[in-house]
Amino acid sequence: MTAEGDENYLTTAEVARRLQVKPETIYAYVSRGLLTSTRARGRRGSLFSATEVERLASRSVDHSGVVERIESQLTLLKDDELYYRGHSARFLATNWTVEQVATLLWIGQTPQPSTVGAVGAAARTRAVFGVEREGVQLARAAMEVAPEGARLTDRLRVAVAVLGAADPLRFDLSAPSVTAAAGRLIGTLVSALPGDYVDPAATLGARLWPKLSDQAPRPEVLDAALILLADHGLAVSTVAARVAASARANLYAVISAGLGALDGQYHGAAPTLAYEFLRRARQDPLKALSDRLRSGEPIPGFGHRIYQQRDPRADVLLRLLGDHPIVGTVAAIAERTPTFPNSDLAIAAIMHAYDFRPDAGDALFALARMIGWTAHALEEYAAPALRFRAMGIYTGQTT
Structure with missing residues (x-):
């Protein structure tokens, strides 16, 4: 591209001064599609549109490096409430199907009312979370490769990688192809x-x-949990998924990136930690709490970095348990702490109430969050590629 005149263009040095960055950062912006480099006849070096530079200067970009703030239309956390595209997640969890909420997150389509479990809702669920016999057989064979005793999330990671390798159209990043692949993958x-x-x-x-359980099914409980855990803004696993999507990784690779971050002890393992704490608390809530306080460690399943007074997800899930004794155990602990139960403890309570397998919480979290990662991947595919690159500062030895 060639600049016809110089009056509306800036040199690399001028852009660097305007944005208060190094010249190398300007070239990084070009590679990420944030700026367009042009040439002027008879002049050396690159020129940049002053209008484009001013537009970038006004954006919420951290110019000390090359990592943007991430703008998203998906999830809002405000005043101890959770919203998906402007809809209360608490309301959605008890009034809409998982399919409808996935559709809302993925393509922004406002869900229409229906009764969970009705024929129409079931047909739509099948359409979104469809399965293919060959895919199920392949995924099951992949899961069986994992050693005995492997967690469900370990099996999920292996299956995602194998299903991705088997999908010849995985590099089609158009929205219809991605949403179809996501629904098929989760199902x-x-x-x-x-x-x-x-x-x-x-x-x-x-x-x-x-x-997850041999007890009489209460699918509405799991449907609500899948909805409430589907997304939670820019959690670390979601950032990992978006970075992968920014590199134009296919959906299976994006999900794998999210699963990798989710495996950290400070993220996806939280439901299991809450489950173990609640297991001890069922016998003696006060002793379990006392032992934890003595250790100086945080109480698993209580408090939250974002919510101040309550976790709306926990409110919904604990209410679905009704008068089950496990709810009394949670209340007995909550009465003696200055914090509040969060979603991890609510999931742990569900696991104890219905005798879920011990690794069920992590798997439930992972499957639910795949819905959100897909939504974030779709946003990222529509944004400039490779727009995340932190500015590294070398602190090692120099020659």
Whole structure:
């Protein structure tokens, strides 16, 4: 591209002064599509549109490096409430299907009312979270490669990688292809997990229930949990997924990136830690709390870095448990702490109430968050590629 005149263009040095960055950062902006480099006839060096430079200067960009703030239309956390595209997640969790919420997050389509479990809702669930027999067989075979005793999340990671390798169209990053692949992936993973088979026309929670518990199913509880855990803004696993999507990694690779970050002890493992704490608390809540306080460690499943007075997700899930004794255990602990139960403790309470397998919480979290990672990947695919690159500062030895 060639600049016809110089009056509306700036040199690299002028741009660097305007944005207060080094010249190398300007070239990084060009590679990420944030600035366009042009040439002037008879002059050496690059020129940049003054209008484009001013537009970049006004954006919420940290010019000390090359990492942007991430703008998103998906999730809002405000005043101890959680919203998906402007809809209360608490309301969605008890009035809409997982399919409808996934559609809302993925393409922004406002869900229409329906009764969970009705014929129409089941048909839509099947359409979004569909399964293919060959895919289920492949995923199940991949999961069985994991050693005995492997966690469900370990099996999920292996299956995602294998299903991605088997999808010849995985590099089609158009929105229809990505949403179709995401629905098929999630539906296939649920069907492939060890446990009894459930008709794919059932709700996702109903299909997941026998994979986690032998007790009489309460699919509405899992449906609500899947909705409430689907997204939570820019959690570390979501940032990892968006960075992968920025590099134009395919959906399976994006999900794998999210699963990798989710495996950290400070993120995806939180439900398991809450489960273990609640297991001790069921016998003696006061002793379990006392032992934890004595250790000086935070109380698993209580408090939150974002919420100040309550976690709306925990409110919904604990209410669904009704008068189950485990709710009394949670209340007994909460009465003696200055904090409040969070979603990790609510998931742990569900696990104890219905005798879920001990690693169920992490798997539930992972499957739910795949819905959100897909939504964030779709946003990232529509943004300039490779727009995340931190400015490294070398602190090693120099020659």
